[in-house]
Amino acid sequence: MRITPTYLFVLLCFGFLVYSFTIYIKPSQQIKTQQFDASIAAEGKLIWQKYNCQSCHQLYGLGGYLGPDLTNVYSRKNETIIKGIIGSGVRSMPAFQIPDDEFTKLLEFLKQADASGNADYRNYNVLPNGMIEMQ
């Protein structure tokens, strides 16, 4: 069959519709019910910047890529575990000695990030040859 411009146009329209359909059948954003204090979270953002967490972590998909995306870490891990990870460090993450008052603010900031966004968190396996593979 010869590919005429009309045929191509119909094919592209069809492709567009199928692609749009697949996007819209993805599950919509979850509705979060968490409450957070916006002014404490704003102070927490400064703590986040002070310790330069963004250099290794992403929020809403943006930031450094050494560590995982932390947008929804607040609902993935509980506060005690988050505190433990930050205080003692894990693998390539250094330990941070963050005073309790700063930690409370930082946590409020992570709570706000969790309530306001859904990031596509992915888990990877590191293969023996150093390459990574999505779980």
Ligand code: HEC
């Ligand atoms: C030098 C890079 C680096 C910096 C700076 C850094 N992290 Fe990390 N962080 C990592 C890495 C890498 C991991 C993943 C460790 C692993 O499990 O392999 C991680 C893991 C975490 C986790 C656990 C995430 C999960 O889902 O398991 C939390 C929470 C976290 N970091 C918070 C912070 C906070 C808050 C700061 C700023 C105070 C910070 N990190 C600064 C590298 C960093």
